[in-house]
Amino acid sequence: VPAGQQLVVTTDVLVSGVHFLPTVDPAALGHKSLAVNLSDLAAMGAEPAWFTLNLVLPSVEESWLARFCEGMYALARRYDVQLVGGDTSRGPLAIAIEAYGFVPRGHALTRAGARPGDRIFVTGTLGDAGLALAHELGRRALPDTEYAVVRERLERPIPRIEEGLWLRSIASAAIDISDGLAADLGHILESSGVGAQIALERLPLSAVYRAHLAEAGWDPALANGDDYELCFTVPVPLLADFEHVREQLPAGATEIGEVVVEPGLHIRQANGTPYRPRSAGHDHFAEFPSPSGRGPG
Amino acid sequence: VPAGQQLVVTTDVLVSGVHFLPTVDPAALGHKSLAVNLSDLAAMGAEPAWFTLNLVLPSVEESWLARFCEGMYALARRYDVQLVGGDTSRGPLAIAIEAYGFVPRGHALTRAGARPGDRIFVTGTLGDAGLALAHELGRRALPDTEYAVVRERLERPIPRIEEGLWLRSIASAAIDISDGLAADLGHILESSGVGAQIALERLPLSAVYRAHLAEAGWDPALANGDDYELCFTVPVPLLADFEHVREQLPAGATEIGEVVVEPGLHIRQANGTPYRPRSAGHDHFAEFPSPSGRGPG
Numbered sequence: 001v002p003a004g005q006q007l008v009v010t011t012d013v014l015v016s017g018v019h020f021l022p023t024v025d026p027a028a029l030g031h032k033s034l035a036v037n038l039s040d041l042a043a044m045g046a047e048p049a050w051f052t053l054n055l056v057l058p059s060v061e062e063s064w065l066a067r068f069c070e071g072m073y074a075l076a077r078r079y080d081v082q083l084v085g086g087d088t089s090r091g092p093l094a095i096a097i098e099a100y101g102f103v104p105r106g107h108a109l110t111r112a113g114a115r116p117g118d119r120i121f122v123t124g125t126l127g128d129a130g131l132a133l134a135h136e137l138g139r140r141a142l143p144d145t146e147y148a149v150v151r152e153r154l155e156r157p158i159p160r161i162e163e164g165l166w167l168r169s170i171a172s173a174a175i176d177i178s179d180g181l182a183a184d185l186g187h188i189l190e191s192s193g194v195g196a197q198i199a200l201e202r203l204p205l206s207a208v209y210r211a212h213l214a215e216a217g218w219d220p221a222l223a224n225g226d227d228y229e230l231c232f233t234v235p236v237p238l239l240a241d242f243e244h245v246r247e248q249l250p251a252g253a254t255e256i257g258e259v260v261v262e263p264g265l266h267i268r269q270a271n272g273t274p275y276r277p278r279s280a281g282h283d284h285f286a287e288f289p290s291p292s293g294r295g296p297g
Numbered sequence: 298v299p300a301g302q303q304l305v306v307t308t309d310v311l312v313s314g315v316h317f318l319p320t321v322d323p324a325a326l327g328h329k330s331l332a333v334n335l336s337d338l339a340a341m342g343a344e345p346a347w348f349t350l351n352l353v354l355p356s357v358e359e360s361w362l363a364r365f366c367e368g369m370y371a372l373a374r375r376y377d378v379q380l381v382g383g384d385t386s387r388g389p390l391a392i393a394i395e396a397y398g399f400v401p402r403g404h405a406l407t408r409a410g411a412r413p414g415d416r417i418f419v420t421g422t423l424g425d426a427g428l429a430l431a432h433e434l435g436r437r438a439l440p441d442t443e444y445a446v447v448r449e450r451l452e453r454p455i456p457r458i459e460e461g462l463w464l465r466s467i468a469s470a471a472i473d474i475s476d477g478l479a480a481d482l483g484h485i486l487e488s489s490g491v492g493a494q495i496a497l498e499r500l501p502l503s504a505v506y507r508a509h510l511a512e513a514g515w516d517p518a519l520a521n522g523d524d525y526e527l528c529f530t531v532p533v534p535l536l537a538d539f540e541h542v543r544e545q546l547p548a549g550a551t552e553i554g555e556v557v558v559e560p561g562l563h564i565r566q567a568n569g570t571p572y573r574p575r576s577a578g579h580d581h582f583a584e585f586p587s588p589s590g591r592g593p594g
Contacts, residue, residue, distance in 0.1 A: 001298045009381075011395065013351040015388030054310040054351070054393040084306075091312030092389035096351040098308065 005102040010040035012178075016093035021136065026064050028155035029095070030071030035157050036178060037099035038079060039228040042164035043176035045109040046101030048079045053086035054096040071156075079161055107168050109232070114173040114192035118233040118259040123163050124251035125206040126181060128153035130224030131216060140216065146208045157228035163249045167232055170242050174232035180223040182277050185231050186265055198257030201270045222267070222277040233259055302399040307337035309475075313390035318433065323361050325452035326392070327368030332454050333475060334396035335376060336525040339461035340473035342406040343398030345376045350383035351393040368453075376458055404465050406529070408488035411470040415530040415556040417493055420460050421548035422503040423478060425450035427521030428513060437513070443505045454525035460546045464529055467539050471529035477520040479574050482528050483562055495554030498567045519564070519574040530556055 001007045014033050016022050034051065041048050053072075057065075076083065081099070132154035134140040135147050142150070160176070167174060173192055177184045181203070189196055203221045205213065229251070234242050246253055260266070267275040298304045311330050313319050331348065338345050350369075354362075373380065378396070429451035431437040432444050439447065457473070464471060470489055474481045478500070486493055500518045502510065526548070531539045543550055557563075564572040 001304065007298065007304070009349065009395075011349050011351055011382065011384055013353060013384045013386050013393065015353055015386050018387050052306065052308050052395060054308055056310060056312055056391055085308065087308050087310045087393075089310050089312050090315050091391060094353060094388060094391055096310065096384075096393040098306075098349060098395045 002102060004105055006105050006108060008041060008044050008046040008101045008103050008108060009098060010037055010044075011096060011098040012036045012040065013094060013096040022093070025155065026067035027071030030068040030073075031075050031156045033095040033097055034072050034075050034081075034099070035159050035228065037097045038075070038081070038159035038161060039157065039176040039178065041099055041101040042160045043109060043174050043230055044101070044103060045107065045164045045168035045171075045174070046103040047165060048081040048161060049100045049102055050082045050084045051076075051097055051099040053083055055086065055088045056091040056094040057088065058090065058093060079159070103168070109164065109167060109171055109174040111173050111175055111188045111191035114188050114194050114233040114259045115235065116194055116259050116261045118172050118235050119239065119255050120185070120196060120198060120231065120233050120257045120259060121253045121255050122177070122181065122204060122229050122231045123160050123249060123253050124227065124229045125204045125209065126177070126222075126227055126229060127209050127216075127220035127224055128206050129157065129226030130220030131209060131212065133224070133226065134216075134220070140212075142208075142212075146211070149206070149208050154226050157226065158251070159228060160230045160251055163230055163251055163253075166245045166248050167230070170234055170238050170245055171232040172235050174230055177227060177229050177231055178225040180225045180277075181231060182222045182265060182267075184225065188231065188233065189263065189265060192259075193263075195260045195263045195266065196257055197260050197266045197268060199268050199270075200275050202254065202256045204254040204256075218275065219277050299399060301402055303402050303405060305338060305341050305343040305398045305400050305405060306395060307334055307341075308393060308395040309333045309337065310391060310393040319390070322452065323364035324368030327365040327370075328372050328453045330392040330394055331369050331372050331378075331396070332456050332525065334394045335372070335378070335456035335458060336454065336473040336475065338396055338398040339457045340406060340471050340527055341398070341400060342404065342461045342465035342468075342471070343400040344462060345378040345396060345398045345458060347379045347381045348373075348394055348396040350380055352383065352385045353388040353391040354385065355387065355390060376456070400465070406461065406464060406468055406471040408470050408472055408485045411485050411489035411491050411530040411556045412532065413491055413556050413558045415469050415532050416536065416552050417482070417495060417528065417530050417554045417556060418550045418552050419474070419478065419501060419526050419528045420457050420546060420550050421524065421526045422501045422506065423474070423519075423524055423526060424506050424513075424517035424521055425503050426454065426523030427517030428506060428509065430521070430523065431513075431517070437509075439505075439509070443508070446503070446505050451523055454523065455548070456525060457527045457548055460527055460548055460550075463542045463545050464527070467531055467535050467542055468529040469532050471527055474524060474526050474528055475522040477522045478528060479519045479562060479564075481522065485528065485530065486560065486562060489556075490560075492557045492560045492563065493554055494557055494563045494565060496565050496567075497572050499551065499553045501551040501553075515572065516574050
């Protein structure tokens with residue numbers, strides 16, 4: 001660990017039938033297994049360093065493994081992270097990755113720093129991965145061109161590493177949205193001992209999602225986490241600095257609300273009335289596919 | 298990471314039906330999941346620091362989890378290692394632990410340092426866990442008192458942490474025996490580019506094993522790794538120093554042979570003829586229970 005830096009580690013496990021459909025393209029699975037862990041590093045403002053891989057496979061299929069590695073290594077090269085070790089075993093398909101990163105001492109982003117008055121932002125757009133999953137599960141029928149766009153979000157999420165690095169000196173709290181905005185912003189609120197008000201119509205949606213907003217409603221944006229965007233809070237005195245940083249963020253950022261004293265997450269519709277998502281986010285012990293149509297986190 | 302120290306990490310995954318019987322006592326499973334990882338740290342001469350846990354469970358059963366944690370935390374307390382994070386998911390029972398330790402810079406034990414002439418040692422005794430497994434699988438019938446002794450070796454192996462620390466300045470190579478002496482010593486030989494001659498009758502056996510040696514033969518000691526002893530090599534010039542260290546090793550150590558130039562593992566019987574184990578060690582992709590009667594590594 002370089003002098004003046006702290007080691008940051010994170011681990012996520014993906015299980016067939018829970019976090020992904022057994023029919024998934026192995027290259028996409030290789031990408032996503034690493035991406036969800038890099039996303040956790042991003043949420044801490046850490047620079048990725050290396051990772052370990054635990055791979056449980058029903059059997060050794062060379063072509064499957066080759067595709068899996070292809071997807072994983074392509075992403076690893078992009079962020080210059082190295083696979084340094086791991087373990088393999090026979091068993092029901094599951095992937096556990098542990099990712100390591102560095103952050104200057106005392107500068108890691110956490111969930112616990114949000115204070116009343118702080119503004120709340122999210123990177124990129126929300127809900128595309130949820131639309132793709134609904135399509136795959138036969139609950140929604142998207143035209144091919146639209147499905148191609150949102151499928152990429154579901155299968156190959158981009159960890160918001162650069163965004164996390166930029167936010168290190170700006171954000172008072174941050175988290176990556178893996179279980180849905182409502183659930184993950186909820187984690188910030190709980191850890192920080194605060195509440196939040198967000199405006200439904202401010203949630204950033206893609207063009208594809210906007211075209212289906214009438215039927216799909218807001219739940220894919222609130223309760224699906226597979227987009228792996230960052231949600232973060234910025235203190236008002238730092239908003240001017242943030243405007244400069246914002247231009248540097250590849251995925252951009254949208255202000256969606258404000259931290260308040262009163263506990264809980266309060267979502268307002270454009271007409272001023274409160275909105276409640278049908279589901280609160282991904283429950284790792286719920287049945288999959290879940291009856292509410294939300295995706296795995 | 299403290300100044301002058303290097304971080305050492307290791308990870309092992311245990312899958313139900315592959316590494317343990319589904320009927321295993323959850324407390325024993327909690328112990329063993331952590332023990333196999335601490336054993337890897339021991340083999341590197343590292344002092345354990347902390348660990349992360351990925352737990353995949355078919356469902357949340359409070360009493361099962363309580364027992365599992367009991368077994369795991371008892372061992373964690375013994376070596377003063379802390380659980381610092383992890384992930385949980387629904388799915389077929391599997392446990393992936395990543396254990397972290399420290400070792401003075403440049404002093405980690407590896408598999409690659411064995412040189413011709415070095416003497417080969419193992420800690421403790423070999424094969425008891427294999428006997429216990431054979432009993433559990435109905436392939437061998439042990440009296441209750443004997444089964445109680447060897448079962449403890451199978452279910453609650455003691456990671457040879459103290460031994461690893463003592464060996465740091467003495468051993469030229471080391472490994473923990475998780476896949477069987479033949480297979481794991483084989484890893485040292487391969488990494489070091491050397492061969493070895495070992496004497497079958499020198500393998501250290503427990504009193505219970507000795508009583509069954511006639512029927513059981515030497516394979517449980519050669520091809521079963523669940524005892525989690527250390528195998529290590531000592532250069533001849535350091536043998537005098539090692540005699541002092543040896544008295545400090547809680548599990549003791551037995552000299553079993555010598556590193557040679559000629560590649561391969563050569564096992565001699567007392568009458569001078571070569572011996573070949575029926576199986577070369579644990580194959581993680583073999584069926585379990587395996588037809589050869591060897592245990593999971």
